[in-house]
Amino acid sequence: MANTNKVKKKAYQDYDIGIIGAGIAGLNAAIHASKHGLKVVLFEKRDLGGLSLNGGDLLMNELYNSLAIYKRLKRRDKNITFDLNSVFLRMKRLKRNYLREYLKVFEHLESITFVKHNATLLDNQTILANNELYRVKNIVLAVGARSREYILNNGTKPDNYKNFLKVYNLMHLKKTPKTMVIVGGSAIAFEIAIFFSNIGTKTTVLARGDVLRTLDPDIKEIYLDNIKNNHLTIKENASVISMDDFSVTYLENGVTFKVPAEVFIPAIGFERTEVKVGDTLIPSNNQGILVNEFCETEIPHIYAIGNANHFAKFSNRTIAEAFTAVNHILGRKRVIDDHTYVRSITGLYEYALYGKNEMELIAKNVPYTKEVFYPSPINENYIIKMFKVLIHKYTHEVLGLFMVGTHLNEQMNTALMILDDSNRLDYISRTQVLSSAYLTAKILSDHIKDLDLEVIENHFHSFYQPKFDLKTHKVIGAESLARFYIDERYHNPLPFITNFERRGHIYEMDNKVLQNACQFINDLEYASLLSADFVISINIAPYTLSQISPERMLKFVTKYNVSPKHLMLEVTERNFEIGIDFLSPLKALKAMGFKISMDDFSVGHSSFALLNIFPFDEVKLDLGLLPKDENDVNQQVVYQNIINAVKTNDASLVAEGIETSFHHHFLLNNGITKGQGYFLSRPLPKEEFIKLLKKES
Numbered sequence: 001m002a003n004t005n006k007v008k009k010k011a012y013q014d015y016d017i018g019i020i021g022a023g024i025a026g027l028n029a030a031i032h033a034s035k036h037g038l039k040v041v042l043f044e045k046r047d048l049g050g051l052s053l054n055g056g057d058l059l060m061n062e063l064y065n066s067l068a069i070y071k072r073l074k075r076r077d078k079n080i081t082f083d084l085n086s087v088f089l090r091m092k093r094l095k096r097n098y099l100r101e102y103l104k105v106f107e108h109l110e111s112i113t114f115v116k117h118n119a120t121l122l123d124n125q126t127i128l129a130n131n132e133l134y135r136v137k138n139i140v141l142a143v144g145a146r147s148r149e150y151i152l153n154n155g156t157k158p159d160n161y162k163n164f165l166k167v168y169n170l171m172h173l174k175k176t177p178k179t180m181v182i183v184g185g186s187a188i189a190f191e192i193a194i195f196f197s198n199i200g201t202k203t204t205v206l207a208r209g210d211v212l213r214t215l216d217p218d219i220k221e222i223y224l225d226n227i228k229n230n231h232l233t234i235k236e237n238a239s240v241i242s243m244d245d246f247s248v249t250y251l252e253n254g255v256t257f258k259v260p261a262e263v264f265i266p267a268i269g270f271e272r273t274e275v276k277v278g279d280t281l282i283p284s285n286n287q288g289i290l291v292n293e294f295c296e297t298e299i300p301h302i303y304a305i306g307n308a309n310h311f312a313k314f315s316n317r318t319i320a321e322a323f324t325a326v327n328h329i330l331g332r333k334r335v336i337d338d339h340t341y342v343r344s345i346t347g348l349y350e351y352a353l354y355g356k357n358e359m360e361l362i363a364k365n366v367p368y369t370k371e372v373f374y375p376s377p378i379n380e381n382y383i384i385k386m387f388k389v390l391i392h393k394y395t396h397e398v399l400g401l402f403m404v405g406t407h408l409n410e411q412m413n414t415a416l417m418i419l420d421d422s423n424r425l426d427y428i429s430r431t432q433v434l435s436s437a438y439l440t441a442k443i444l445s446d447h448i449k450d451l452d453l454e455v456i457e458n459h460f461h462s463f464y465q466p467k468f469d470l471k472t473h474k475v476i477g478a479e480s481l482a483r484f485y486i487d488e489r490y491h492n493p494l495p496f497i498t499n500f501e502r503r504g505h506i507y508e509m510d511n512k513v514l515q516n517a518c519q520f521i522n523d524l525e526y527a528s529l530l531s532a533d534f535v536i537s538i539n540i541a542p543y544t545l546s547q548i549s550p551e552r553m554l555k556f557v558t559k560y561n562v563s564p565k566h567l568m569l570e571v572t573e574r575n576f577e578i579g580i581d582f583l584s585p586l587k588a589l590k591a592m593g594f595k596i597s598m599d600d601f602s603v604g605h606s607s608f609a610l611l612n613i614f615p616f617d618e619v620k621l622d623l624g625l626l627p628k629d630e631n632d633v634n635q636q637v638v639y640q641n642i643i644n645a646v647k648t649n650d651a652s653l654v655a656e657g658i659e660t661s662f663h664h665h666f667l668l669n670n671g672i673t674k675g676q677g678y679f680l681s682r683p684l685p686k687e688e689f690i691k692l693l694k695k696e697s
Contacts, residue, residue, distance in 0.1 A: 015041045018127045018136035020119045025306025026142030029322035034109040041134050043119035060191050060346045062091050082199040088171040121277045124301045138301045138329050145270035145307040153241050162245040163264045177201050177262040181248045184267035185211035187345045194347045197232035204259050206238040206250050216358045219402045226349040293335035295325040317341045342412045352408035355400035367393035375439050384436045395495040396451045411437040452505040459486050462516040463683035467676045477535040480517050481683045510544040518560035529693045537568040550588035564593035572599050616651040623657020
């Protein structure tokens with residue numbers, strides 16, 4: 001534990017949050033916390049900005065922007081050379097500007113105190129820095145990650161060689177080197193290698209194992225094929241034996257090779273992040289400090305974000321983690337979703353990935369299908385060479401999306417945005433930067449639509465849950481429920497229906513539901529089992545009601561020689577909350593003879609308001625309203641009050657979720673004579689339902 005004998009004898013300084021590390025993660029956490037009224041102390045022993053402003057995304061983006069300009073100029077003048085020094089000078093100016101902008105933000109946030117000193121955690125709410133004690137309610141570790149020390153096979157450190165250069169010192173180069181050796185198969189190793197090989201440096205990448213291990217083999221193959229050039233050499237399973245000021249000797253498959261190296265850069269990752277609280281080491285692994293989905297460590301009141309924790313390390317996630325930790329401290333439990341961030345490698349040709357790769361899906365036994373596409377470019381400056389999509393075999397969610405091309409980070413995010421709301425395909429810009437993204441989303445949307453329609457056509461089944469007269473126990477109707485039979489088993493219908501609604505394919509499913517219901521009514525009539533008051537209830541989605549006119553629905557039903565009086569269309573409050581007027585079509589459908597039911601009626605004010613503006617034929621009381629048992633007295637009173645309130649309306653009351661004999665007796669005692677639930681009957685296939693009716697008759 002740190003020696004506190006020399007601590008200045010004065011009161012603790014109290015803060016809501018102590019943030020250790022003022023890199024991109026720490027700065028964003030401090031600003032977000034301050035804007036929400038929290039008092040923050042921010043510790044940093046070096047400079048604001050951390051590695052992100054001393055390399056990382058900012059540097060690589062600037063290098064590749066300069067490279068793109070150089071390539072265009074080179075086409076006009078073949079004698080032009082790349083001025084590396086001017087790029088680094090511009091980068092340093094950019095860094096100063098970024099820091100200046102951050103400092104401006106801090107000037108307006110008086111609740112942030114910046115302490116330029118190393119910080120020590122005495123316990124989970126006390127920090128020591130510069131002989132001062134700081135009492136904090138929560139601690140956020142944003143300490144970044146330290147580059148792993150590189151040691152040669154003979155046990156020596158190459159730090160004193162003239163050609164040795166650490167990644168974050170890249171801007172110390174004064175001119176473009178003629179030769180370069182990079183050790184490592186990571187993304188940063190490749191970004192540096194691709195850049196220098198494109199400006200004429202003979203660049204050799206030595207990877208100890210496989211390069212780009214997180215990529216699926218097919219994506220890796222096409223990516224490496226696109227980035228190769230005469231100045232780039234990639235060696236896998238190679239290890240450095242020795243080096244001097246001008247060359248590197250390495251071993252590959254038992255054979256020794258020597259290559260010139262004006263610059264030697266180890267890009268071999270980071271050391272294990274180790275932080276102590278007093279004498280206790282916070283649990284971590286080789287990727288960083290272990291945290292949960294809220295970025296909490298195992299020690300209460302301590303969080304770890306950005307490069308400090310074990311999650312994937314890329315900028316958009318780092319910022320999201322800063323918000324997640326602060327939100328959790330504020331009492332807002334918004335978790336980090338590990339699959340909503342686009343990761344990419346910068347370059348003239350890039351790869352970008354979202355979600356999981358095939359190796360992860362196979363390891364976790366997730367059923368999936370794979371498709372690879374090679375779309376034609378619309379704009380030569382924004383090209384998607386190919387993309388691969390991994391789709392859930394049953395629900396057709398995009399589990400992983402992988403691209404190779406240019407400007408992918410922007411294009412990937414745009415494509416995912418379109419996929420998340422398929423209606424955007426109708427109005428999103430199809431020109432300039434969005435052109436390839438639009439094309440990608442269009443291909444994916446069409447492919448997923450084909451998959452959805454195949455499921456609806458060949459794997460969708462209608463089951464029917466009987467609706468009973470609770471006094472006589474006779475069947476008086478049914479509710480149509482969706483079931484999906486794939487790979488010899490039935491699946492939970494909710495994910496299917498949710499995705500159909502989100503992607504705009506619920507219309508096709510509702511048509512199938514209506515068609516099956518009409519055929520069922522015909523089968524009942526043929527078997528002389530259709531009574532005059534028998535009604536089948538079907539759920540109709542808001543999107544479907546907005547797409548099909550009442551006249552078309554009537555025409556659809558009469559095509560099957562079915563009277564609309566045998567069909568009950570179920571709608572919920574949600575139908576009226578999405579900004580579309582459904583009252584007019586519902587009134588027209590009711591006038592045509594269809595019955596209209598309010599499904600899932602609950603205690604909300606809007607539920608009662610809707611009863612006053614539309615004459616529903618039926619109100620189905622939500623299953624969540626039913627009391628659990630005879631001891632659930634408060635809920636019994638709530639249910640009774642709802643019954644009394646709704647009884648003033650002419651609608652027939654139906655109870656959902658009858659699962660026990662108590663429910664059955666409670667409802668009868670309170671005047672409810674119609675209901676459905678597993679206590680009475682589970683949902684049945686059409687054939688079993690007909691057998692039930694025959695048995696009754």
